[in-house]
Amino acid sequence: MTQPPTSATSRPPVIVVGAGPVGLTVTLDLVFRGVRDVILLDEGDGPAVGSRAICWSRRSLEILSRLGLGRQLVERGFTWQTGRVFQGDEELFRFDLQPEPGYGHPAFINLSQHEFEAALIERLAAVGHPGVAWRHRVTGLTQAADHVSLAVETPDGPRSFRAAWVVAADGPRSTLRRLLGLSCVGRVFDERFLIADVRTNVDLGQERRFWFHPPFHPGDSALMHRQPGNIFRIDFQLGVDADPVAERKPERIMPRLERVLGDRTRFELIWASVYIFQCSRLERFVHGRVIFAGDSAHQVSPFGARGGNSGIHDADNLAWKLALVVEGKAGPALLESYNAERVVACDENILHSTRATDFMSPKPGMATALRDAVLDFARTQPFARALINSGRLSVPAVLDGSPLNGADDPASPRPARPGAVCPDAPFRGEDGRPGWLLDRLGRGFVGLYIAPSTGVPAEVAKAAARWRHLSVPISLLAVREADDMAGLVRSRYGAAPGSFVLIRPDQHIAARFRTFDVAAVEAARARALGGKADPEEAVCVA
């Protein structure tokens, strides 16, 4: 049992409730950003049992690489980028989630949530965090103007905690959500699914496979993913009338698996569950000093891998903002932007998730006729392939319309516009060895400057020297032609010599400029911090 630390400073700590992927990522990111006093509580005994979330997207891996962990996860996980879609026995088409080379991480890895969490817990220990306080169950919450009080059941009896901020990452059945009297609003789908993880030497392929009308299963659809160690996840659509209690019994599960894998000597059932899902969210994610992230704030269907990944993206968006607010370097407007940005991202996830579900489980009648017509045409009519929706897989939201976005250079490629995640590209490392652009961005604001062949002009160097001393610094990353090893920085950013891209601490683009302008860059930075420049910086801008 790890005892949670008592506060070392007079400032109350940040308390993160829920040590799942989201809570662990927020905690790790806060610690990385210098907020040492973070208490992580969880009511369970240890990392999640069973595999639960398994698909981790490129963006999530990029975020975890920023925290020193992404490549290790890639090594532990099963890498994939191809999806195959079948109708019955026949393959309709396949898709490639990373058709272009030149990214430092794969499109996806599959790794069980248990192993994912275990890796983050190891990493927390490695950076000197005391770790998860397991078997700590929050039972009460009171908000005051400058702190939050939590009543917590611990193995040593009830205890009260005081926090400057609380991150509620306590999952779909969030206790904190209930204690605040909040609920998620949206659609509950009544379709039931059986999910099973099996270990087998039967070769079920390397790719994501999705079946409409699977030959081995009487239901509407099935989905299969490969995990490390010859483990496969198979997801069976059971329909609306399935009895969840009966379907959970091994005598029901095993025959279903035998129709996929052959007789039961050829596989071992590791874990299974019957579930339904909903597409819903809280109206707001920030409630006073309690901030919701991940499944406590929103839920989606599993088709598209948008649950776990969107939670990691929440953590990425929140941690730098909360760290600056805790340190007094930014005001509440910056935290409010977490709400604005992640609500929009959440709605995008819910939209995709709802559409996929409606395609996979159409209502009887004409909706089913149209869906089947799409499937019938998939082999002969190229347009129909684009209509087939077996889940649109997680990509990070572009935060168009965010209050933090600054100036745009509309002549440059749209994928790298303000609000977008920085595209990765091969980039020469500081040691001169081949590396990746995202690895060079660090933790703070970065000014990506495309240096002309004559080198970095004095005006830019002078601004960069001053920026280093700001309370929230900007570090200059000058791109020389030789650094841009594959020319992909230029093509992905459309960057002409002398152009400048301001990058946020979460690797989103804040603003971009065709020509360098000190005042414009500094105004964009102030805006990306929630719009309030502090007096020290007013001097700099003047």
Add this chain to the structure above:
Amino acid sequence: MRGLTSALNLPDPDGFYVELVRIYDGLDRDAAEAVSARLILLLCNHIGDLAVLREAFSLARGASPVKE
């Protein structure tokens, strides 16, 4: 941009109509429904203009009573 055409756009209206009806000859209700679904998809993709399609959707749906 031009919206949905309501003026006649078919060179041989009577001939067209006969051909349209004929695609359903000899089909039961389910098979006819499948044919309609395929036809709708082909034509929607051919038109491609979502504004025009929305106009058509709304005209087609009209004041059809909702049955629950």
